[in-house]
Amino acid sequence: MAAESDADRARARRARDERMRVEATGSGRYEVTGESGATYEVALEAGRCACPDHQFRGVRCKHLRRAAMEVTAGTVPAPGERATSCANCGERLHVDEDAADPVYCGDCTLDAGEFVVDRETDTLVVVVETTGERADEVEIPSRGWTVAEHYSNRHYDPGDVVVDVLYPLDRDASAAQVAARPPQRYAFPRGRLRRPGEGEADEP
Ligand SMILES: [Zn+2]
Ligand SMILES: [Zn+2]
Structure with a gap:
């Protein structure tokens, strides 16, 4: 694999610094809206994005990078998960995509002996x-x-x-x-x- 190019480094920087909005739409897909207002669909596990940078150059574009960063940071659910909130305290949490509400966060799950x-x-x-x-x-x-x-x-x-x-x-x-x-x-x-x-x- 080739060394990381200047263009790749610039993509990584934009992925980190630009104002982008990432929204999980389920089934491991994310809608990433960039500063320009354009929205592209990212399929994270497949490593695909609908933007021209990815479509024509086949590179790991800023949208793919940003979606991966937000999953790592926990701000959006990972593939196979969905966002919901704790039925007791309302805290936002990510649960298995198939888990039905209501769900409880770790703190609100009652322990034996309590x-x-x-x-x-x-x-x-x-x-x-x-x-x-x-x-x-x-x-x-x-x-x-x-x-x-x-x-x-x-x-x-x-x-x-x-x-x-x-x-x-x-x-x-x-x-x-x-x-x-x-x-x-x-x-x-x-x-x-x-x-x-x-x-x-x-x-x-
Ligand atoms: Zn892209
Ligand atoms: Zn809770």
Whole structure:
């Protein structure tokens, strides 16, 4: 492969410094609009761009370079990913192109052993696990209907992630009281749970 030419160095500089807007359009394609206002479609993995510089000279043009830079910087989703926002805090994130909303960022994914508040009963529960399943796909065995269909969950997103919790938790209860009413495992939609002190004003 030939050494990098002056023209290549200039393309790299323009890719970095020019005002360009990169928009992911899905399936690994990006629309890159340059300072002139012209928009070209870049197919990143194939290394193709619709601009004349690439079409006629076959070079790695500034659009291709810029799209790759923005993917590396995380400002646009990589091929195979899409942009969305966390259903709990609204933070922008990139997820697998096939992953359905709602999704949660790492911070808003509840961890095993965490104490959280059930919005319906305003009581403390402990997280057993955040499952990878949707509320409308998990059946409650004793009921014969899904978590999403359960009467107290109907105003939550049926596609929400299911979190298994233990309830009730009364840390002041005696051993006899706990034995009489042992905590049981329940499956709740993630939206039904909040961390203590979080989101009390925006009840659904
Ligand atoms: Zn180009
Ligand atoms: Zn979040």
